[in-house]
Amino acid sequence: METVTNKYVVTTSNIDGAPNESNFAICEQVVSLKVLRQPAGEGSDIVVVVKNMYVSIDPYQINRMKSYSCSQGTVSAAAALLPGQAINASGVGRVVGSTHPEFKEGDLVSGALIWGEYTLVKGISLQWLQKLDTNLSFPLSYFAGGVLGSSGLTAYGGFFKVCKPKKGDKVFVFAASGSVGSLVGQYAKLFGCYVVGCAGTKQKVDLLKDELGFDDAFNYKQETDLNSALKRYFPEGIDIYFDNVGGEMLEAAINNMNVFGRVSLCGVISEYTDDSKRAKPDMVAVVYKRIKIEGFLSVDFMDIYQEYISTTIIYLQTGELKAVEDISDGLDSIPTAFVDLFRGNNVGKKIVRISQD
Amino acid sequence: METVTNKYVVTTSNIDGAPNESNFAICEQVVSLKVLRQPAGEGSDIVVVVKNMYVSIDPYQINRMKSYSCSQGTVSAAAALLPGQAINASGVGRVVGSTHPEFKEGDLVSGALIWGEYTLVKGISLQWLQKLDTNLSFPLSYFAGGVLGSSGLTAYGGFFKVCKPKKGDKVFVFAASGSVGSLVGQYAKLFGCYVVGCAGTKQKVDLLKDELGFDDAFNYKQETDLNSALKRYFPEGIDIYFDNVGGEMLEAAINNMNVFGRVSLCGVISEYTDDSKRAKPDMVAVVYKRIKIEGFLSVDFMDIYQEYISTTIIYLQTGELKAVEDISDGLDSIPTAFVDLFRGNNVGKKIVRISQD
Structure with a gap:
């Protein structure tokens, strides 16, 4: 042939x-x-x-x-x-x-x-x-x-290199059942953070809580007020927001963020197809709370590729990380x-x- | 008495x-x-x-x-x-x-x-x-x-610690004739950056160009399209935006930012008195250009206070820095x-x- x-x-x-x-x-x-x-x-x-x-x-x-x-x-x-x-x-x-x-x-x-x-x-x-x-x-x-390709590297590099977590940090993950979010949440748990994810169906929320070990999870489509939803799930505030949606959720997360909070942006899916959904984050809060908002691409993380791949292989082999x-x-x-x-x-x-x- | x-x-x-x-x-x-x-x-x-x-x-x-x-x-x-x-x-x-x-x-x-x-x-x-x-x-x-108090520390720490400049970086300073902006622009020039400032009157613009050594300056009130104004003043893009206004100018700066650009926010004066002026920065650009947006307060810079004060005193004594x-x-x-x-x-x-x- x-x-x-x-x-x-x-x-x-x-x-x-x-x-x-x-x-x-x-x-x-x-x-x-x-x-x-x-x-x-x-x-x-x-x-x-x-x-x-x-x-x-x-x-x-x-x-x-x-x-x-x-x-x-x-x-x-x-x-x-x-x-x-x-x-x-x-x-x-x-x-x-x-x-x-x-x-x-x-x-x-x-x-x-x-x-x-x-x-x-x-x-x-x-x-x-x-x-x-x-x-x-x-x-x-x-x-x-x-998990052993770009999603894994995006999650690992985005969380460890951009969000710079500390043990005990309160972490919020949007689209937490997605390719990147599901890994970020698990890396964060394995590192010692408190992790809440959100997703758009009951099935996904159950997956986060029952299979992936998130501390809590909720269906954002069933929340009429994202601000008060986040206040309920993070009574002590959010330290890290792993964002991939932008829009209203980004605004609500900024409002609920702690001093020196970090927002990592690996995507803005709500704005990809609809410019009108652009977030208007409260920049006064960004100043006073010294929040850092940072965009990134997985190609920026080649310097930690070996660390990411060897760590992730071990976690997969021990069953601590699920793809x-x-x-x-x-x-x-x-x-x-x-x-x-x-x-x-x-x-x-x-x-x-x-x-x- | x-x-x-x-x-x-x-x-x-x-x-x-x-x-x-x-x-x-x-x-x-x-x-x-x-x-x-x-x-x-x-x-x-x-x-x-x-x-x-x-x-x-x-x-x-x-x-x-x-x-x-x-x-x-x-x-x-x-x-x-x-x-x-x-x-x-x-x-x-x-x-x-x-x-x-x-x-x-x-x-x-x-x-x-x-x-x-x-x-x-x-x-x-x-x-x-x-x-x-x-x-x-x-x-x-x-x-x-x-200059030897909070404005100086805000300018010095915000520029060197938050913006992390490299020689040759293209720096844009809003309210560049103000207390902090006038110092940021001068520190940036002394460090070896290309600096453009904007202000709201001809008198202020002249001050920036004639007295403070800015490479260029413009009156933002005379620009109908901030996006194209910035494109004109920064044909090679902006590396650092020292922001203290938020609103439309922040949106335009993000649009004109280079890859790995940094935005430091020390204030958001346009939003202090009018919430409706909140910026809707293009977060898709923030992701693809890996832009970092960071709020800060001068109280965070006490660890570099000695460096700031001794450097600034020398610049003032030599006449290289004007208050x-x-x-x-x-x-x-x-x-x-x-x-x-x-x-x-x-x-x-x-x-x-x-x-x-």
């Missing part, structure tokens, strides 16, 4: 409001599996062909799909995605062709793969490609942007999997399994 | 909007200058009577005068001021009576004095009282919350001096001279 038909997902137009399935289409392209080594020194022509197995579905991708693409183009994670263009994301797959000396057919790898059946990894994407440690007996999906996954099957399920993130339909890390091998 | 009639300023009611002169009144009280040493060990009964010479007039005081007094009561700087109560502020004066072993009649001191002719310094206020170094040949007003002062005369001028801060009528540090000696 020298060529295959590669199916992959694209957007059909820019998406400036809430996404829906009709914003996406499946394209097909013939791909040669037989790659030829290029003349020495021309590194950019080195190609690794990967058969994709698991790809990560993350809400931040919406920012790449907007007409006015986020950021000033200096941040690769937010690089604009044009309609019709293949969509890269974290993923796991098996090498089926390679001109790269370090990767050979049959290797299991993680890296920047596309929402498609095959990925031609080349150029700058090669720097993210890495062989999986097959001695670890974890599900491969953990490496597809999950919550929400896996759909088949390339065709990607558009719905993505759109569902904005409807709150996922529980834990959203992943699509494209092939078993 | 054993007693004097002490005149002092009070508020007549809480102030929840923009302040005006009618919110204030002058009270009189008879004060004994003859203080008696109390039984040993009862430190709280130790009193130092100070004849006030200069007192500082600062916008943050408005927050203490509101019905809903700012903060949760844990921050002494924001302690509520009841109508009829003497108003404490930074000041300089001469001791005219003392039961304190370290202060004697005739000493020049700085500390928390009242907007009045005399202050009975006792209890917790004693910890702020300190003798002035009379070997320094600076005007006494410098110590009344000015811009705006001094009114007489206790009766205090209400207008305060109200004028909110009308932008001051240039530099606002101080009232109550007595010459």
